Amino acid sequence: MEKKRNAWGWAFLAIASILIMIFSFYPMVAAFITSLKTGSSANMVWASEKFGNAFYNYTRMFKDKTFMTTLKNTFFYLIVQVPIMLVLAILLAQLLNNPNLKFRGLFRTCIFLPCAISLVSYALIFRSLFATQGLINSILMGLGLIKENINWLGQTGTARGVIIFALIWRWTGYNMVFYLAGLQNLDYSVYEAAHIDGANGWDTFWQITVPQLKPVIIMTFIMSINGTLQLFDESVNLTNGGPAGTTMTMSHYIYNNAFGTGVANFGYSSAMSFLVFILVAILAVINLKVGDSRD
Amino acid sequence: MTEKRNHSAIQRRLIPSYIFLIICALISVFPLFWMLTAATNTTLEVAQGKLWFGTNAITNFKNLLASADLWRSMWNSFFYAAVQTVLCLLICSLAGFGFELYHTKGKDILFGILLLAMMIPGVATMIPLFTMMSRMKLLNTAWGFALPAIATPFMIMMFRQNSRNFPVEIMNAARIDGLSETGIFFKIYMPVMKSTYAAAAVITFMNSWNAYLWPRVVLNKSNAQTMPILIANLANGYTIDYGMLMMAVLFCSLPTIIIFFILQKQFAEGITGAVK
Secondary structure, three states: OHHHHHHHHHHHHHHHHHHHHHHHHHHHHHHHHHHOEEOOOOOOEEHHHHHOOOOHHHHHHHHOHHHHHHHHHHHHHHHHHHHHHHHHHHHHHHHHOOOOOOOHHHHHHHHHHHHHOOHHHHHHHHHHHOOOOOHHHHHHHHOOOOOOOOOHHHOHHHHHHHHHHHHHHHHHHHHHHHHHHHHOOOOOHHHHHHHHOOOOHHHHHHHHHHHHHHHHHHHHHHHHHHHHHOOOHHHHHHHOOOOOOOOOOHHHHHHHHHHOOOOOOHHHHHHHHHHHHHHHHHHHHHHHHHHHHOO | OHHHHHHHHHHHHOHHHHHHHHHHHHHHHHHHHHHHHHOOOOHHHHHOOOOOOOOOHHHHHHHHHHHOOHHHHHHHHHHHHHHHHHHHHHHHHHHHHHHHHOOOHHHHHHHHHHHHHHHOOHHHHHHHHHHHHHHOOOOOOHHHHHHHHOOOHHHHHHHHHHOOOOOHHHHHHHHHOOOOHHHHHHHHHHHHOHHHHHHHHHHHHHHHHHOOHHHHHHOOOHHHOOHHHHHHHHOOOOOOOHHHHHHHHHHHHHHHHHHHHHOHHHHHHHHHOOOO
16 A cells, blocks of 8 residues: 555656756757757768867857857856845845835835846837837936936946846845745844844844745745856846846857857857856855855 | 833834835836836837836737737646646655655665756756757657656745645554555545645746747747747837737736736745755
């Protein structure tokens, strides 16, 4: 009886497990094998035969200036955007967790609202807002802050800034929801007691909120790193990688090499995508280790 | 009296919080408000920085219908998302049910392995999946769109975590009553887990509706394209009609915004679903 039940258990989880094997694990192996090949997608040959170097695609990418730029860009977005966004999200969660605050539901809904629209939609909205003939320039001109229109998306520095601002806009509310859920188990009287003891908002933020949320913070950090390393929609639709590829992300460049105009270079693209996979894995492991050791 | 004074003192102390929250809320809502107004203005008015509703909505809408197959893409987006949602919920809830309520050590090991799939980036699997779909003649179909995403570690974990509190006694009672194991799943587990299904449905539908990278790879024919692809293509011209573009963005965003407002609680639960 028990045995039969156990067999049913296996049957129930079999479909999903097999699907994940076929559509996640197998493609990962296939991507690695493809990364050792070269040539256009129709007639690929082993890189070891053609160039005498099985890892030709891997050595190539480190000499590829454009790819190195996309790697730097992606890490730039990661290092600048993720910490700002997460601190802002934790701060908002702490403020909204205060039972004395009025209109909590309204504030929460407003800040959460950007999550309701697709990445392509918001990328296009921001592209329009920051167009040379766009609203942001009109407002700044109207206020007399600038004398001529700024070409936000046409200059590397400002274009990167717009991408980071847009990312923060889209994802802060998303992360805030995790923190609000994490704070639900915390009795708010802890804050009141701390206040009576003379702690200010800054103290309670670092000494009550952050420790309480530690496991959630580690998780959102991993998710944000994972998401940022795979940035695609914004790079394509907000700046189209421009000016001259200086805001392009790795995923965007990989996509262009595989499915963009010109020769479909599946081997090279697979090698670059395998690097993304390795980076995601390394950063996730570091994150978990750092999270553990701080106890 | 002291109570009241105390109350107003608390509110006074909160003034900086209110100011900060109002600023954040305005910044959050403003781009969407602007999208709404821009959809009703001419491209010239948009460029001039007009910030209120205009009278050009119908013209924008007609221009949109003339330059893209709006209804077709709306239907495609809806159909693909519906297929993906139904299959994903069925398959992942079945797996979550199997993992949690027929728990053995062997299953734990398998679960751990499946979770590793969370780290696999979409950009790494897109080329092999494209080759696979093209061999199976599934390019430009709902199956090609949905298959890679109907079993996800996240969803399995969500159902597994939420099954923690599932009353096992009911299962045993049902067995004594002669119900089969599949009968237990369909007749008892599914109704009990209603709220988890609702949260999972909202998040799966939204993710599917908003997907961009994979649809761009697997749906390369224009009559198979989804709304995000349609609006991205509209923005690729040399001269962009911003009024029309924002009308298209509005159509792409409206279904998910409506879901958001009606089912915000389920959406939040769906996002955080696997963390308990």
